[in-house]
Amino acid sequence: MIEVANRLKNVEEYYFSKKLREVAFLKSQGKPIINLGIGSPDLVPPQKASSVLQESLNDEGAHKYQSYQGLPELREEISNFYRDRYKVNLSPQTEVLPLLGSKEGIMHISMAFLNPGDEVLIPNPGYPTYAAVTKLLEANPLYYDLTEDNHWLPDFIALERLDLSKVKIMWISYPHMPTGAKATNKFYDEVIAFGKRHNILIVNDNPYSFVLNDKPISIMRYRNAKDVCLELNSLSKTFNMAGWRVGMLVGNYDYVQSVLRVKSNMDSGMFYGVQKGAIEALKCSDLWFVSLNSVYQQRRELVWKLATDLNCTYDEDAAGMFVWAKLPPHLKSEEFTDIVLKEHSIFITPGTVFGSNGEGYIRFSLCASEDIIKEAIARV
Numbered sequence: 001m002i003e004v005a006n007r008l009k010n011v012e013e014y015y016f017s018k019k020l021r022e023v024a025f026l027k028s029q030g031k032p033i034i035n036l037g038i039g040s041p042d043l044v045p046p047q048k049a050s051s052v053l054q055e056s057l058n059d060e061g062a063h064k065y066q067s068y069q070g071l072p073e074l075r076e077e078i079s080n081f082y083r084d085r086y087k088v089n090l091s092p093q094t095e096v097l098p099l100l101g102s103k104e105g106i107m108h109i110s111m112a113f114l115n116p117g118d119e120v121l122i123p124n125p126g127y128p129t130y131a132a133v134t135k136l137l138e139a140n141p142l143y144y145d146l147t148e149d150n151h152w153l154p155d156f157i158a159l160e161r162l163d164l165s166k167v168k169i170m171w172i173s174y175p176h177m178p179t180g181a182k183a184t185n186k187f188y189d190e191v192i193a194f195g196k197r198h199n200i201l202i203v204n205d206n207p208y209s210f211v212l213n214d215k216p217i218s219i220m221r222y223r224n225a226k227d228v229c230l231e232l233n234s235l236s237k238t239f240n241m242a243g244w245r246v247g248m249l250v251g252n253y254d255y256v257q258s259v260l261r262v263k264s265n266m267d268s269g270m271f272y273g274v275q276k277g278a279i280e281a282l283k284c285s286d287l288w289f290v291s292l293n294s295v296y297q298q299r300r301e302l303v304w305k306l307a308t309d310l311n312c313t314y315d316e317d318a319a320g321m322f323v324w325a326k327l328p329p330h331l332k333s334e335e336f337t338d339i340v341l342k343e344h345s346i347f348i349t350p351g352t353v354f355g356s357n358g359e360g361y362i363r364f365s366l367c368a369s370e371d372i373i374k375e376a377i378a379r380v
Helices: 015-028 047-056 072-086 102-113 128-136 156-160 185-198 253-263 272-282 286-309 333-344 370-379
Strands: 096-099 119-124 140-145 167-172 201-205 229-234 247-251 322-326 361-365
Touching: 047 272, 072 096, 072 247, 072 272, 096 102, 096 253, 102 128, 102 167, 102 201, 102 229, 102 247, 102 253, 119 128, 128 140, 140 156, 156 185, 167 185, 185 201, 229 253, 247 253, 286 322, 286 361, 286 370, 333 361
Parallel strands: 119 140, 119 167, 167 201, 201 229
Antiparallel strands: 096 247, 229 247, 322 361
16 A cells, blocks of 8 residues: 555545535435535526636637636736726736636645745634645644634734744635624734734635625735735635636735746646636626625525524624524534534534634535525424
8 A cells, every 4th residue: 555645644634525425425315414514606607607608619729728827808807806896906917817716726825935844824713725735735834813702803912922933824814714704904904014024925815705795805905915915816606606616816926926836837727618707707797796695695694593593693794605603602513513413404514624713603604595594494
């Protein structure tokens, strides 16, 4: 038996990869499982995006390798999107890089900037991939606490007390996953200043800014952001295009070029038709966002009822496509979700998936129809 690389010894299979196998097995045994655990949009993409993808299949060169930097018109439309939706000016030639999903960007950014033994500031709770990629590259996660008492924002006084001499990257993500917390103008100013002070690359992972959020924000809007920041974004949640794998990286030319040096050795470009469809999605009018959020608002109100029936509390001001709920005192997250799965055939994500500070919390996804959520309420 060939021994695996050392880098795999500290990395487990992704939680949802394992758990969804368990859910699939229970379904195969006849259990009517309701999945409120994973954030995979069940709504359809913009019709124009799908139509253009299909129409483009007959274009000359549609099935050839594509540019590592994406079609010029896709970069242009990403730039227009940032200008119109975030009030941020970007050069489509030098400050925009399309990605095969923003998750790809987490690996590519890390590969571009981390050496073995470097340290990375990772939110607790936060997206598990930040830590997994850090470990795969033999760098060291340095977790920073996010707590409900501090509105799930970093405590910069506590951060300044840490030994930051080996830190190269700090991951942030607002609206925050999994809690849905929104960041303030003060926070963005503080985190940029923190990055400049300690020569740390601040990477804002920003896929949820248009879901149940009336004030979408890009960190690139703030003073000096391009000196020390990169931002990842995605069409997955905003346009219900998760399976299309369309993301983007924006920021300073030198940082973006460093990531491109990695990316160009890892893939052979995004499929032409997907790029053409993405261009149309990015052109959607305000009506698209109003309609999308109307659906999620109705679903969220039902999930709030479900959470209340389970004796949980939640923040009605949170954004994103999840509801982060606090369990009654003394209940453990994984034990609680296992009981709900066993007794009611409802899959909910335990907060501990996202870090130790997720203990005592659970996360509901809004990626299920109203009828399905009503059925979950009836079961409880």
